[in-house]
Amino acid sequence: MGLPQEPSRLVWLRSDAPGLLLGQDLEQPRLYSPKASIPKSKRPGRFLAIGLVFGGILYYYTTSPTSSKQTTLNSKTFVPYQITSREALSPSSFVITITPRNPDPNPPYLLPSSSGWRHPLWSVEFKQPEVQISRHYTPLPPSQISEEDRSGVLRFYIRAVGDGEMSNYLCRLRVGQDVWLRGPHVGFDLVNRLGASKGIVFLAGGTGIVPGMQAAQVALDGYQDTSVSLLWAVRSRREVQGTKPTSSAGPCWWEFWKKGGEPTELGVNIRDPGPVARQLAEMKAKYGSRIDVQVVVDEEGSSFSLENIRKALVRTTEGHQPSASVTGARCFLHNQKLHEEASEFESDSPPCSCAPTEGALPGKNLFIVSGPDGFVSHYAGPKVWQGGKHTQGPLGGVAGQIQSLEPRLASEWLVLKL
Numbered sequence: 001m002g003l004p005q006e007p008s009r010l011v012w013l014r015s016d017a018p019g020l021l022l023g024q025d026l027e028q029p030r031l032y033s034p035k036a037s038i039p040k041s042k043r044p045g046r047f048l049a050i051g052l053v054f055g056g057i058l059y060y061y062t063t064s065p066t067s068s069k070q071t072t073l074n075s076k077t078f079v080p081y082q083i084t085s086r087e088a089l090s091p092s093s094f095v096i097t098i099t100p101r102n103p104d105p106n107p108p109y110l111l112p113s114s115s116g117w118r119h120p121l122w123s124v125e126f127k128q129p130e131v132q133i134s135r136h137y138t139p140l141p142p143s144q145i146s147e148e149d150r151s152g153v154l155r156f157y158i159r160a161v162g163d164g165e166m167s168n169y170l171c172r173l174r175v176g177q178d179v180w181l182r183g184p185h186v187g188f189d190l191v192n193r194l195g196a197s198k199g200i201v202f203l204a205g206g207t208g209i210v211p212g213m214q215a216a217q218v219a220l221d222g223y224q225d226t227s228v229s230l231l232w233a234v235r236s237r238r239e240v241q242g243t244k245p246t247s248s249a250g251p252c253w254w255e256f257w258k259k260g261g262e263p264t265e266l267g268v269n270i271r272d273p274g275p276v277a278r279q280l281a282e283m284k285a286k287y288g289s290r291i292d293v294q295v296v297v298d299e300e301g302s303s304f305s306l307e308n309i310r311k312a313l314v315r316t317t318e319g320h321q322p323s324a325s326v327t328g329a330r331c332f333l334h335n336q337k338l339h340e341e342a343s344e345f346e347s348d349s350p351p352c353s354c355a356p357t358e359g360a361l362p363g364k365n366l367f368i369v370s371g372p373d374g375f376v377s378h379y380a381g382p383k384v385w386q387g388g389k390h391t392q393g394p395l396g397g398v399a400g401q402i403q404s405l406e407p408r409l410a411s412e413w414l415v416l417k418l
């Protein structure tokens, strides 16, 4: 029976503290005080009226969600950031670093004590000012919470798709130009879904790896005994590393793409890594055998098969006991069927209604599939538009096949689509 390791969970459980709701401006100063605004005067009525007018204006500007006071990242208004670096991975993909025009010394989403921490998955909206549209993008997790990160610097891995409005607009922007952001918007509550379970397998296509890195970092920092497997499918090797010529006759150990159709491990010493692979290698160096990163490259003819995924599910939970209670038939956190109508945007996570088991948290290992629609459909079945929201839809694809072949995996793993 997998008893929870309470001390290692502290950073997550702390975020349940009342009052730490995402989007709440906890540090908003109380600028208006009726008593202080009425001066001692021989004409109190006139000063009272003036005080009330100014007080009202002050109150409006300090409490209105669209007020000019909201200069740092918030979920209501768009605020400016400057592009401070841009690194191309391929003709259509790039990593940009952006710095807030108005730095927030305490960005809530990075700190373990904030409510955002229990939602490792989060994104922001970028605005396209010319055609007034916005799209979501997922920040790469900070490699470590440095002073720079505290000032709100964010990095994004973006691909320009077809004739896509927003992604091509972002692709055209250069260092020094501004972008406009709103957020954070939080995704699935992974912490309570995982509960006492220990395994995350994250299957990502292209830029879909970023939420996998967010999830891995939070899970591996928050639990001493969690294991994460990141399976990353890319179109071109340039997404992962440069194409430096080599004089050796056969493939070297780092030239994983030359080794045929099987996935290859991305290790600590990957040669000439791109910015995303460099960060993955840093995570590998930090977490060691607790994280496994496998890569396939479409143009090299490799892809993740059913068997590769089944092995990853088994390998990631090797040596871990299944958690105590995983069968809540009406539990919106742990029942696969009840996820069909769930949206990935989940600021208020549903409560767990699994039968309580003494001394253990309920929970399920998480198999998360993230990427373009076709990728998600192939591996987990299509997401479905329902009542104006993009829902998970029925489980299908390769994950559905695995679950029907191995009922044990079906009972221990929850599949989520991003």
Ligand SMILES: Cc1cc2nc3c(=O)[nH]c(=O)nc-3n(C[C@H](O)[C@H](O)[C@H](O)COP(=O)(O)OP(=O)(O)OC[C@H]3O[C@@H](n4cnc5c(N)ncnc54)[C@H](O)[C@@H]3O)c2cc1C
Pocket (backbone or CB within 6 Å): 123, 135, 136, 137, 138, 139, 156, 157, 158, 159, 160, 161, 162, 163, 164, 165, 166, 167, 168, 207, 210, 371, 372, 373
């Ligand atoms: C929570 C969330 C986080 C996201 N994070 C990221 C991220 O970190 N990086 C990132 O690059 N994208 C990310 N996306 C996707 C992003 O929001 C946009 O959907 C994407 O950039 C396309 O927007 P667009 O305006 O350029 O294309 P649109 O104008 O909306 O679409 C134009 C055409 O491109 C097609 N198309 C749209 N998306 C894709 C695709 N992925 N592959 C192939 N064809 C496509 C459409 O079918 C359409 O025909 C995220 C999406 C969500 C919901």
